[in-house]
Amino acid sequence: MASDRAGAAKRLTETAMAGRLQPSPIAIAVHQGFSVRYMLQTDILPRLLSRGEAVVIIAPAHECDYVRAVVPANVSVVAAPAPPPPGRFQRYLRTMRHVLHAEHVSTAEEIYGRLLRAAPTGRNRLMLRALYRLARTLALARPLRQAVPRVEAALEDGAAFRDLLQTIAPKLVVVTSTGTFGYDAQILRATRALGLPVTTVILSWDNTSSTGYPAGFGDHVVAWTETMKQELVRFLDYRPEQVVVRGVAHFDAYHRPDAGYDRAALLQKLGLDPGRRTIVLATKSPNSYLCNPFVAERLAVAIADGTLPDAQLVIRVHPIHYRRDRQGALTYAPVLDAYRRIARGHPHVAVSEPLVAGESRGHVMADDEMLALSRLMRAADVLVNMFSTMNIEGALLDKPLVNVCFELSDEAPAWARHKERYDIRSDAAEHHNMRIIDSGGTRIAYSPQELIEHVGAYLADPSLDADGRRAIAGREGGPFQGCAGRAIADYIIHSALPAERRFV
Secondary structure, three states: OHHHHHHHHHHHHHHHHHHHOOOOOEEEEOOOHHHHHHHHOOOHHHHHHHOOOOEEEEEEHHHHHHHHOOOOOOOEEEEEOOOOOOOHHHHHHHHHHHOOOOOOOHHHHHHHHHHHHHOOOHHHHHHHHHHHHHHHHHOOOHHHHHHHHHHHHHHOOOHHHHHHHHHHOOOEEEEOOOOOOOOHHHHHHHHHHHOOOEEEEOOOOOHHHHOOOOOOOOOEEEEOOHHHHHHHHHOOOOOHHHEEEOOOHHHHHHHOOOOOOOHHHHHHHOOOOOOOEEEEEEOOOOOOOOOHHHHHHHHHHHHHOOOOOOEEEEEEOOHHHHOEOOOOOEOOHHHHHHHHHHHHHOOOEEEEOOOEOOOOOOOOEOOOHHHHHHHHHHHOOEEEEOOOOHHHHHHHOOOOEEEEOOOOOOOOOHHHOOOOOOOHHHHHHOHHHHHHHHOOOOEEEOOHHHHHHHHHHHHHOOOOOHHHHHHHHHHHOOOOOOOHHHHHHHHHHHHOOOHHHOOO
């Protein structure tokens, strides 16, 4: 098997050297704006290029122009083929894999509960229960678990991507999931058929406990932290020697001196007062929590009536608010309008909107958005969020953290009364969020009243729970702080070497 793969890879390299593209590039697959941000807008891509690597980006056809705008001219961007639509049995397998792990994970139960609550008919609920029971049975043994992606591969063999990869002829393919995002599963299957090595760079904090069992296994995986490495081994059946820990590329900005940071200028640009204490509300993705504006309004009213004196609020908009439908219309335009209405009605409230490129349906953002966010976080006195990665970012800067854990109530205005995808209280039971709660580094608001009380306590004494925040930063922040992007790129180059040269 190894010799077959080596022979196939050699033939692809020879094809490349015949003149189709630059010899032996590294191919990086990005499927939406978050993978673009992590792989292309941190130090990872510049480091690869500075080390003399040729790079080809595989992106969705409708996002290619936006991706080209954020990469150097010498980086090729090619359109990914549209994967074939899955059949009913394939959809069943995907659903089952989503709640399948080698060990019990609380997040799987939460996802199963959400799926049940969202099921439109009794027949759908019956099928979900059957799939969940089957997943629990398969979890008993590794060969049973690994049969699931094998059956999926037999039904969807990645043929649509084989021609593309044969044209690119890469020496290494890089994906940002274990086959659970975008077209990564198709690419993993195509690489196996062509004998190409694959390195997975885990994209986000929760991906190793919340996206289910792999749809395909790469040769190497780059994890954020030792905790994430343990999850890859315990939950997803990777071998320890396959996983390396190289930190978090988009956290680098929080660890570096920023000579351009000017708190007063930043707040004045938002129309706020540099002399006031600043609360930053990092909104949650509106496809799972649509009462963000209700939370913002409660904070705005508490500032206006003096309950939170000498304070001001910045509403930081989550990029998924800019999701567009097939006609190009903004799906969450009413929610965006609600934020702007709140700011117009309260002089000490501003809205910070990320700069999303054009009509990008994958919310590709401008190059300087990560730096802009890090500066906004530096300017904050208290960070309010809903169980997001922002807890880690805030902890890295020692910012007091409040997590919202309540749903809509009768007090909610009409514009906030939408159906959420799931109950926000379910987030608190997810595996990765339980670590944040258990750290003691955040206060949880189970009601609007508690939200105002916790924010007020932190404004009065920012040192509260500082030990817990240090625990979050130490456990979740990862190594190679300030240079994680370069460390990840160096490992990608290392994993592209022939096997006999990797460990000399």
